[in-house]
Amino acid sequence: MSEGGTGMDASAPVETASDVAAAEIAHHGWRPERFMVIVAHPDDADFGPAATAARWIDSGSSGWLVCCTSGDAGGEDPEADPLALAVVREDEQRRAAEIVGYEGVTFLHQPDGALANELPLREQLVREIRTFRPDAVLTHDPEMVFWSDGGVNHIDHRTAGMAAVDAVYPAARNPMAFPWLARSGLAAHRVRRLYLFWTERPNCWIDVSASLGRKIDALRAHVSQIHEPEKLEERIREWGTEDGRKMGVAAAEALRLVVIDQDPEHEGPQTGE
Numbered sequence: 001m002s003e004g005g006t007g008m009d010a011s012a013p014v015e016t017a018s019d020v021a022a023a024e025i026a027h028h029g030w031r032p033e034r035f036m037v038i039v040a041h042p043d044d045a046d047f048g049p050a051a052t053a054a055r056w057i058d059s060g061s062s063g064w065l066v067c068c069t070s071g072d073a074g075g076e077d078p079e080a081d082p083l084a085l086a087v088v089r090e091d092e093q094r095r096a097a098e099i100v101g102y103e104g105v106t107f108l109h110q111p112d113g114a115l116a117n118e119l120p121l122r123e124q125l126v127r128e129i130r131t132f133r134p135d136a137v138l139t140h141d142p143e144m145v146f147w148s149d150g151g152v153n154h155i156d157h158r159t160a161g162m163a164a165v166d167a168v169y170p171a172a173r174n175p176m177a178f179p180w181l182a183r184s185g186l187a188a189h190r191v192r193r194l195y196l197f198w199t200e201r202p203n204c205w206i207d208v209s210a211s212l213g214r215k216i217d218a219l220r221a222h223v224s225q226i227h228e229p230e231k232l233e234e235r236i237r238e239w240g241t242e243d244g245r246k247m248g249v250a251a252a253e254a255l256r257l258v259v260i261d262q263d264p265e266h267e268g269p270q271t272g273e
């Protein structure tokens with residue numbers, strides 16, 4: 001295939017830190033065999049890196065989606081039943097996840113608007129990571145607080161992003177973190193890369209010209225949240241085109257890549273597992 005190879009492919013080119021920095025204008029070709037997307041709310045993953053996820057899945061990757069909350073505060077009516085809304089939003093997210101092609105979705109049922117990066121959430125995320133065993137985790141950039149063109153990034157987005165980072169490193173790879181997990185068969189697992197979305201510090205761009213339509217279809221599944229689907233499609237296409245221009249393709253998604261471990265075949269005595 002035309003991709004630069006997967007993390008499992010021994011012929012994959014060595015990617016150094018300077019290659020990553022220089023990748024600003026080239027398609028980012030590394031692809032995980034397995035990846036997990038960790039988000040705060042239903043619809044975040046679809047507004048976020050859905051086209052990248054769809055592209056990777058089309059190329060043979062397996063993806064899993066984790067929603068920390070079920071979006072039970074995602075409405076305007078203070079009299080509304082938050083549990084009923086959660087059921088609707090989980091259904092919408094499951095439908096969207098099928099469109100993107102994830103193998104499944106886990107809802108952690110944390111409270112919308114009150115997500116806390118504390119040990120119970122970290123344990124839940126470590127459990128998910130050690131169960132699915134992804135090479136890469138995609139999550140919110142937890143360092144985004146104020147958008148440069150105005151506005152504040154929702155605290156749940158920042159919290160989910162930081163909780164995912166903290167679960168990936170060091171907890172998921174440390175068998176002595178939440179030791180009852182390893183004792184019950186969930187062995188430590190090394191996630192080698194983080195891809196942070198909704199970032200203003202992108203360092204890799206992924207050509208999603210062929211999968212942007214799936215992102216739009218997935219977004220349309222969030223019926224309770226999307227009131228003007230045509231305007232939404234226009235906006236998503238605009239964003240995709242803007243990022244695509246930087247690499248000379250029809251559409252791209254921009255992500256902030258953090259390499260934690262080089263792929264096992266390039267490592268010295270230390271091996272990934």
Ligand SMILES: [Zn+2]
Pocket residue numbers: 040041044154157
């Ligand atoms: Zn959100």
